[in-house]
Amino acid sequence: MKITLTKNPKQKPDFSNLGFGKYFTDHMLLMEYKDGAWGEIEIRPFEPFAMSPASNILHYAQGIFEGAKAYKNDKGEITVFRIDDNFTRMNNSAKRLCMPTFDSAKVKEALFELLKIEKDWIPTAKGTALYIRPTMIADQPVLGVHASHVYKFFIILSPVGSYYAHGLQPTKILVEEHYVRAAIGGTGEAKCMGNYACSLLGGEEANKKGYDQCLWLDAAEHKYVEEVGSMNMFFVIDGVVVTPALVGSILPGITRRSVIEVLKAHNMPVEERRISMDEIEKAYDEGRLNESFGSGTAAVISPVGTLCYHGRDMIINNGKMGKITQFLYDEITGIQNRTKEDTFGWVTKVN
Secondary structure, eight states: OEEOOOSSOOOOOOTTSOOSSOOOOSEEEEEEEETTEEOOOEEEESOOOOOOTTOHHHHHOOEEEOOEEEEEOTTOOEEEESHHHHHHHHHHHHHHTTOOOOOHHHHHHHHHHHHHHTGGGOOOSTTOEEEEEEEEEEOOOOOSSSOOSOEEEEEEEEEEOOSSTTTTSOEEEEEOSSOOOOOTTTTTTSOBHHHHHTTHHHHHHHHHTTOSEEEEEOTTTSOBEEEETTEEEEEEETTEEEEOOOOSSSOOOHHHHHHHHHHHHTTOOEEEOOOBHHHHHHHHHTTOEEEEEEEETTTEEEEEEEEEETTEEEEGGGGSOOHHHHHHHHHHHHHHTTSSOOTTOOEEEOO
């Protein structure tokens, strides 16, 4: 592994006012694939890299990414949350996009070196973290619809606060009734760039109507809940936590899996199954829709206070965070920041 440190370190941002994804650390990790093999991993100053206008990624969107977080306590100890699961999912995404897989153990070792170099960039206040963004892109300068033979893999780091500007205040979600994000058999279960590009219009239109994000429905019948652009969805109906089953068109979220495992560990009822908006609306009308929330690396757990369907706002739990939602947020963030015992083995110490 080659390490080149910057000679011009940046001024760090105000850690009390970070927002999300606005600032980047001094260094990045880079690895290139050509001639059928990955080259040496390099840690180098964060800077633009040259790319041909004919590069495959710019024309055919052969690109994937991940999102993880690192934390630091008041003793200076650095940890990461479920990073092995991130790299496993990234390799699965690579297979779906005809991209080369990588040795996750070597990449993790290099990432840990990068985190130690950037230790002073890791915020420690409640609700903050160092966001880890591994990315792989096709970089062969040849036009033609076929898999590239050249790739760049890189990891950049960003100190972050809350994903939503309003923090843990319940979000307002608009059910998208026209556009489609993904279909079974497509790339919905891969964390690829195109999935996010095709979700932008629905999100923009939801924002214009006063909602934070849109909720996608299935492509075939347009009635079953799938996911929000940045979160998997959960509903609490009659005290039972229900989340859409992984049928191939939604992302197998790592925080989603954490939610399910925490619930099962505490003997709380949880179901993975197809759930329609008609069922949700009926449960709401009958007073059985107790709570709703989303889960994802960026937001962790985000309560949903309003769900709009057929032009009707359903106000869930009086627009407040519910008890189960609060419990899950406290449990998962507690494990992440090590204020609660990690009985699952999710947290890995870096230094």
